[in-house]
Amino acid sequence: MAIAALILYLIWAVLAFGWRTIEQRRRTGDTGLRLHAEPNTAQWWAKIGFVIAMLVGIAAPVAAVAGLDGISALDATWLHVTGIVVTLAGIVLTLAAQYSMGESWRIGVDPAERTELVTAGAFRYARNPIFTAMLVTATGLAMTIPNAISIIGLLALIAALEIQVRLVEEPYLIDTHGDTYRNYARQVGRFAPGIGHID
Secondary structure: OHHHHHHHHHHHHHHHHHHHHHHHHHHHOOOOEOOOOOOOOHHHHHHHHHHHHHHHHHHHHHHHHOOOOOOHHHOOHHHHHHHHHHHHHHHHHHHHHHHHHHHHOOEOOOOOOOOOOOOOHHHHOOOOHHHHHHHHHHHHHHHHOOOHHHHHHHHHHHHHHHHHHHHHHHHHHHHHHHHHHHHHHHHOOOOEOOEOOOO
16 A cells, blocks of 8 residues: 555646646746745745645655554554545545636745636635645545554644645735635635635
8 A cells, every 4th residue: 555655645746736837837827836935924834834744745655665564553454445545536636626726826825916816616615625635635645554654744734734724825815805705705615615714
């Protein structure tokens, strides 16, 4: 299962970040990457957390391939197989959610930039479906190779995404789209339908 988890992680990373960046550049002339963040800001901490989560995420299957034992209470074939299915679903959902963003797709936030508020496609069900899909993928990988490193990677990703969404993206979207975003956020959950509305 460790080899399968490593291959799936690499496929996800290449498609979700590499291919999507190249496709965005081909379609719009812009990569969509907004990676700059002032030190010690919420955006900076979110980026640091995300980099840590990505590095730990790849370290988990590498360590499993190298022989790191999993958590014995979670060492069950049914859990590993379910994890592969969940990971595959997360990869597909990530790509579908990115496709829903169209030309507004970005990694990071440029406070001076104004993009269209996307509320169609996957964004009808959650305000952050790409992040939701990333969490599904990371959860599936942790199920496939349930070792201490994969659990730490999942927790680091959750923390980074919470900081990014609550302290960076939501304030930016409220500043940019005002009541249009507030009305949308009252109806559509943060990461899942019906959960995380704002008032």
